[in-house]
Amino acid sequence: xxxxxxxxxxxxxxxxxxxxxxxxxxxxxxxxxxxxxxxxxxxxxxxxxxxxxxxxxxxxxxxxx
Numbered sequence: 001x002x003x004x005x006x007x008x009x010x011x012x013x014x015x016x017x018x019x020x021x022x023x024x025x026x027x028x029x030x031x032x033x034x035x036x037x038x039x040x041x042x043x044x045x046x047x048x049x050x051x052x053x054x055x056x057x058x059x060x061x062x063x064x065x
Contacts, residue, residue: 010036013043014060021045021063034060 006014014034021032024045031048035057048062 009041010043013041017043017045018061018063021061025063025065029065031062031064033062036060 014036017034017036021034024030024032024047028047032045033048034043034045036043037057043060045063048064
């Protein structure tokens with residue numbers, strides 16, 4: 001497992017996106033990924049398919065049902 005040091009802002013972004021991903025998994029019954037964009041300084045939750053790393057997003061974690 002890879003660990004990284006991150007600042008408070010990025011940690012808050014990721015924590016919020018993880019909460020969104022968990023809620024989306026419960027609501028849809030499908031896996032969601034948490035990804036981060038350095039350019040946008042934002043973390044977001046998106047459906048796991050298609051593979052989001054192909055679009056330049058930094059994959060943080062996948063939440064499965």
